[in-house]
Amino acid sequence: MRPIFLFCLALLVGCNDTQSGSNSIPAIAAGQGESTAAAHRDEWLHGTWELTYDPDKSPTDWLIFAADSSVEVETEDGRVISGRYVLDGSSLTLTMSLSFRDISIPLQVSSDRSQISNESGAYYTKLVERPAG
16 A cells, blocks of 8 residues: 555546545544544644655655644645544544545554554654654
8 A cells, every 4th residue: 555645646546436425524524523532632643744664665745633633645745635534542544535535544553652554564653843845
């Protein structure tokens, strides 16, 4: 599996299905009014995570998590895909909005919360400060 942005882009370019599938983002957004305690529980996730290792050697991208359960994927050249996330223990699911449908991307959080990885072994680590560029 490729980094998140390239995975989304491949689906966008390679898919001829222009029918709108079931839209899971409103269902996730409906849970957006979660309690302060729940928002605080996920606070460690909020911020910018950088693609640190990718066995496919794809270009760097960033996952940017916000307290309102939104997420953005940004590439080195400034392209952005927006979506929502759901964190359930060590399972993290991104639901990204593409022009023709939403896609869900399953990720895993390491036990010490230092990495977010996909099934190919590519992983993201949290940045203290995003480099200017």
